[in-house]
Amino acid sequence: MPTMTIAKAINAGLRTALAGDESVLLMGEDIGTLGGVYRVTEGLKSEFGGDRVIDSPLAESGIIGTSIGLSLRGYRPVAEIQFDGFVFPGFNQITTQLAKLHARSKGQLTVPVTIRIPYGGGIGSVEHHSESPEALFAHTAGLRIITPSNAHDAYWMTQQAIASEDPVIVFEPKRRYWLKGEVDTEDPGTSADPFRAHVLREGTDATVVAYGPLVPVALAAAEAAAEDGRSVEVIDLRSISPIDFDTVIASVEKTGRLVVAHEAPTFGGIGGEIASRVSERAFLSLEAPVIRVGGFHMPYPVAKVEEHYLPDIDRILEALDRAFSY
Amino acid sequence: MGVELPTTEFSDIPDELWLELEAHAHEAAEGHSAVVRLLDEKGGFAAGSKLADAVRALNPEDLRAMYRDMAMIRRFDIEATALQRQGQLSLWVPLRGQEAAQIGSGRATQPQDYLFPTYREHGVALTRGVELGELLRLFRGLSNGGWDPRETGFHLYTLVLAAQVPHAVGYAMGIQRDAARAEARGEDPGDPGAVVAYFGDGASSEGDVHESMVFAASFKAPVVFFCQNNQWAISVPAEVQSRIPLFNRAKGYGFPGVRVDGNDVLAVYAVTQWALARARAGKGPVLIEAYTYRQGAHTTADDPTKYRLSDEERMWLERDPVSRFEAYLRAEGIADDAFFADVAAAGDALAAKARADILSFEAPSLEDAFANVYAEPHPLVAEELAWHREYEAGFADTESAVDADRAQEGGR
Numbered sequence: 228m229p230t231m232t233i234a235k236a237i238n239a240g241l242r243t244a245l246a247g248d249e250s251v252l253l254m255g256e257d258i259g260t261l262g263g264v265y266r267v268t269e270g271l272k273s274e275f276g277g278d279r280v281i282d283s284p285l286a287e288s289g290i291i292g293t294s295i296g297l298s299l300r301g302y303r304p305v306a307e308i309q310f311d312g313f314v315f316p317g318f319n320q321i322t323t324q325l326a327k328l329h330a331r332s333k334g335q336l337t338v339p340v341t342i343r344i345p346y347g348g349g350i351g352s353v354e355h356h357s358e359s360p361e362a363l364f365a366h367t368a369g370l371r372i373i374t375p376s377n378a379h380d381a382y383w384m385t386q387q388a389i390a391s392e393d394p395v396i397v398f399e400p401k402r403r404y405w406l407k408g409e410v411d412t413e414d415p416g417t418s419a420d421p422f423r424a425h426v427l428r429e430g431t432d433a434t435v436v437a438y439g440p441l442v443p444v445a446l447a448a449a450e451a452a453a454e455d456g457r458s459v460e461v462i463d464l465r466s467i468s469p470i471d472f473d474t475v476i477a478s479v480e481k482t483g484r485l486v487v488a489h490e491a492p493t494f495g496g497i498g499g500e501i502a503s504r505v506s507e508r509a510f511l512s513l514e515a516p517v518i519r520v521g522g523f524h525m526p527y528p529v530a531k532v533e534e535h536y537l538p539d540i541d542r543i544l545e546a547l548d549r550a551f552s553y
Numbered sequence: 554m555g556v557e558l559p560t561t562e563f564s565d566i567p568d569e570l571w572l573e574l575e576a577h578a579h580e581a582a583e584g585h586s587a588v589v590r591l592l593d594e595k596g597g598f599a600a601g602s603k604l605a606d607a608v609r610a611l612n613p614e615d616l617r618a619m620y621r622d623m624a625m626i627r628r629f630d631i632e633a634t635a636l637q638r639q640g641q642l643s644l645w646v647p648l649r650g651q652e653a654a655q656i657g658s659g660r661a662t663q664p665q666d667y668l669f670p671t672y673r674e675h676g677v678a679l680t681r682g683v684e685l686g687e688l689l690r691l692f693r694g695l696s697n698g699g700w701d702p703r704e705t706g707f708h709l710y711t712l713v714l715a716a717q718v719p720h721a722v723g724y725a726m727g728i729q730r731d732a733a734r735a736e737a738r739g740e741d742p743g744d745p746g747a748v749v750a751y752f753g754d755g756a757s758s759e760g761d762v763h764e765s766m767v768f769a770a771s772f773k774a775p776v777v778f779f780c781q782n783n784q785w786a787i788s789v790p791a792e793v794q795s796r797i798p799l800f801n802r803a804k805g806y807g808f809p810g811v812r813v814d815g816n817d818v819l820a821v822y823a824v825t826q827w828a829l830a831r832a833r834a835g836k837g838p839v840l841i842e843a844y845t846y847r848q849g850a851h852t853t854a855d856d857p858t859k860y861r862l863s864d865e866e867r868m869w870l871e872r873d874p875v876s877r878f879e880a881y882l883r884a885e886g887i888a889d890d891a892f893f894a895d896v897a898a899a900g901d902a903l904a905a906k907a908r909a910d911i912l913s914f915e916a917p918s919l920e921d922a923f924a925n926v927y928a929e930p931h932p933l934v935a936e937e938l939a940w941h942r943e944y945e946a947g948f949a950d951t952e953s954a955v956d957a958d959r960a961q962e963g964g965r
């Protein structure tokens with residue numbers, strides 16, 4: 228089984244999709260000749276041509292809008308948004324057009340557009356390069372949102388997003404682009420369904436749900452908790468819309484405690500959605516309130532203080548302590 | 554394409570006409586804001602140009618068909634406005650005054666073309682074979698359309714201003730790729746079509762129009778930007794949207810822009826055909842500014858007396874596109890009283906059908922709305938649908954209980 232970084236795995240996934248289906252096109256800023264600012268699309272233009280790997284004008288609404296038009300003509304465009312904070316010029320096209328066209332046309336039209344967005348902080352960057360806007364999209368019916376946390380998932384989710392008849396946003400954990408892992412390019416295995424959560428570590432005392440860049444942090448926190456004699460189950464949510472509540476609830480019914488961690492601000496975030504679902508469906512199993520760990524209600528702070536903003540092992544452990552103190 | 558579209562078959566554009574329009578566009582780019590016009594306000598014909606000669610050679614049958622479309626859609630529009638007043642529609646967006654801009658451009662398209670309207674393009678819909686009653690579904694609150702965009706090559710209406718314009722460019726980029734691939738396979742791509750994007754003077758200020766024009770120019774996409782400058786965006790006059798004639802903006806993007814008298818169906822037809830032919834020939838986009846006027850209110854919810862003078866309205870009524878064309882057809886002996894009476898009767902029949910259609914539409918249920926949120930199964934939608942059904946079923950019990958009560962009451 229080859230070992231590759233998440234960035235390389237996405238690149239390989241895109242290559243497989245381009246090779247397997249003539250209707251797949253890539254479009255974005257600097258994705259062609261340069262291969263993307265993170266080199267995720269490196270080599271694809273020379274392999275498949277500028278007609279299929281398109282260096283677009285610098286205009287996010289145009290990128291999403293023309294991708295929609297291409298999909299109406301039968302293509303499967305994969306649009307890259309260069310950084311999380313720059314998706315907003317395209318927000319209108321994503322939420323009022325892409326998300327709704329299938330429903331508006333009573334199913335006559337499909338718009339199988341994939342949008343790739345590198346997201347999240349921890350890279351010491353300037354403003355608008357470290358954000359986690361996934362909840363803004365999850366709130367919009369008609370979109371599917373997934374986020375890989377490892378190379379194997381990155382390889383398969385990229386292709387699964389492209390193959391979906393629905394629009395899919397893939398949030399790529401940019402600070403993990405260089406994280407290496409084994410990729411089974413023959414068999415997705417348990418990753419066959421991108422909308423299912425994975426239990427990465429079994430435990431009996433508490434559950435930590437995380438996704439994308441915080442998955443390794445959650446695993447490390449569980450490891451640390453084990454040293455204190457606490458058995459913590461870790462779930463990689465993988466899909467943010469839809470959310471695999473069944474897997475989360477089955478875990479909570481076993482452990483009785485839940486901590487949800489994400490980089491995005493907690494207010495109005497995915498953690499709140501999970502907390503309310505769990506309280507509705509598994510209230511009697513809960514030994515403690517569901518506790519959220521996430522960003523604060525502020526613009527993403529300057530790089531020199533981001534380590535105090537981003538949830539880390541200690542923040543998750545502190546949340547577990549609170550859960551155990553009930 | 555499943556539907557036979559009532560497009561008009563004209564001979565190919567003669568070279569001289571082509572050159573004349575190219576020259577016109579060039580002149581426009583140089584800053585002369587000449588308007589392409591053939592019919593004056595009294596229906597008099599401006600002979601003496603190649604464009605005029607080409608239009609003169611048009612088949613009388615086609616000219617009558619064009620008039621018929623204009624008169625029919627005007628009659629339909631009157632009926633729909635009345636239906637709204639009578640509470641049968643929640644809103645109507647009148648097209649009155651823009652018949653020439655819409656019928657002229659719509660009739661210049663071919664069945665393989667794909668058109669992206671805004672929300673006022675009822676005339677274009679007619680030329681694309683859209684069953685007009687379907688337009689009423691939207692404004693009655695039954696659906697967001699009703700016609701099949703793939704069958705008619707006429708996209709759903711878009712209410713988010715200008716959002717459809719980049720879709721048009723993307724679609725045109727798809728057409729380019731289809732053609733290139735067919736050629737690469739050694740096949741003759743035939744005519745894979747071209748695209749028309751409709752938008753208004755107000756929408757022209759939206760960033761999406763700018764981005765679309767950049768994309769279309771960079772990729773030489775086969776798309777015609779058709780801007781109906783009807784002078785108003787609700788209450789805001791066109792001067793607030795642009796300090797230069799709108800068509801001049803094309804120059805900044807690097808493709809031709811032409812202003813056409815939007816109340817002259819012959820000129821609109823000729824210019825649109827030229828722009829589409831140019832797009833098909835791989836020469837890239839064109840911006841057409843159809844200079845016209847919204848004779849009625851913005852929508853049935855609007856009161857134009859709040860922002861514009863009746864003098865202005867009167868002036869534009871004198872330029873009315875339908876009576877102007879009628880005057881021409883009469884003067885040329887192309888159509889007579891019998892023809893106009895026949896069209897009026899057909900219009901009344903269409904109006905009566907609209908009125909009947911509207912009452913025959915099946916009421917939608919919220920349950921339908923769960924069906925196409927996603928193309929593939931989605932657990933949350935399934936869960937909420939199940940809950941909704943159960944909840945509604947609870948009322949079914951109540952309703953039958955109430956019915957039973959009533960029956961009892963009646964029996965007492």
Ligand SMILES: Cc1ncc(C[n+]2csc(CCOP(=O)(O)OP(=O)(O)O)c2C)c(N)n1
Nearest residue numbers: 673712713714753754755756783785786787
């Ligand atoms: C993005 C957006 N902003 C505002 C509106 C509200 N609105 C509806 S129509 C209209 C004016 C449009 O004017 P114009 O583009 O000239 O088209 P016309 O109505 O004259 O055909 C406005 C402001 C809207 N539909 N979409």
Ligand SMILES: [Mg+2]
Nearest residue numbers: 753754785786
């Ligand atoms: Mg207007």
